[in-house]
Amino acid sequence: MIEKNLKKRDSYHQNVFVKLVENNFMPALIFTTLILNILIFSNLSAQIKLEKISEKMIYSPPPFKECHASTILEVGEKKFLIASFGGSREGNKDVSIWLSKSQNNNWSKPKMIDTGISLDGIDYPCWNPVLFKSNSGKLTLFYKVGPSPREWWGMFKTSSDNGNNWSSSTRLPDGILGPIKNKPIQLENGTIISPSSTEIKNDEGLSWKIHIEMSTDDGDNWKRIPIDQETKFDVIQPSVLIHDGGKLQLLCRSRDNSLMQAYSYDNGLNWGKVTRTKLPNPNSGTDAITLKNGYHLLVYNPLKNGGDDRKKLSVAISKNGIDWEDQIILEEKKGFEFSYPAVIESSDGKIHISYTYNRKNIKHVVLTY
Secondary structure (H helix, E strand, O other), rough: OOOHHHHHHHHHHHHHHHHHHHOOOOOHHHHHHHHHHHHHHHHHOOOOOEEEEEEEEEEOOOOHHHHHEEEEEEEEOOOOEEEEEEEEEOOOOOEEEEEEEEEEEEEEOEEEOOOOOOOOOOOOOEEEEEEEEEEOOOEEEEEEEOOOOOEEEEEEEOOOOOOOOOOEEOOOOOOOOOOOOOOOOOOOOOEEEEEEEEEEEEEOOOEEEEEEEOOOOOOOOEEEEEEEOOOOOOEEEEEEOOOOOOEEEEEEEEEEEEEEEEEEEEOOOOOOOOOOEEEOOOOOOEEEEOOOOEEEEEEEOOOOOOOOOOOOEEEEEEEOOOOEEEEEEEOOOOOOOEEEEEEEEEOOOOOEEEEEEEOOOEEEEEEEE
């Protein structure tokens, strides 16, 4: 019975095909099929195209031997701040936080903001500055101070004049580190989500875990929310993407050759498991943002662990945070390091990216779409 029905179906399809050919409908059918395929596949890929319009080194010349871990913030029309840590070498006691200002893409000589001298008079290195301006206009420079990422603590300064002058340094409460590398986001209800992580050394070796720090009072107080503390993956330095309906997505650096992710469906109050994305990660910092048009943008090293794995830095676009399309290679040079990007979208819709240029300088790139 099944075989008989199959023969009837095949005969019917053959007759339809013959009639289409006899009536010269085949070109129209082929054209329609082609258009439908184009529409379907265009929806699966990014529908915006990025273009680089400027690039410039920040320090000319650098006042230090090495620098790393930049952060960028818009403070006015065509006015930006970039901070990084700089000194003789990452982790040395002379490594301080440095701040530069720009107007119309002209960068000022960097100014030392903090040296890392603690209350007990001991000189410690500074680490990973993060600039953030809340919707109220409150401007904060977060950073870390301490012997190493396993022992550091969170610090911050504030400015009421867009970075011209800064308050004295204040230590964050115990258990609160501030944004560990990438900038916080502020939700429509005013809640600030600060992406953070810890690096702990135990009997089994290093243990990397992510968490967020949440504030509902413009950063005066913070609540720590852990994320999948039982995960088998070592993950740090998340960045936050915003989806519809209270859905948030973290993208994280890992030691497992993949960029990792975690989701919340209630604006960050609760989080699911840490899982792999489709993207590689060579144990190197990334940054990502959700653009005003709803697309997501990621700056990352698209390689796996191995020698020279920070030689290439790329920008990718996604419509859903899952399927990514590499669009621009910012840098690619054997034997060089291009790493630790920071990315924002300015008020005029341009994409501003700062990143480490071979540990000798910070580069600022502007994209448009």
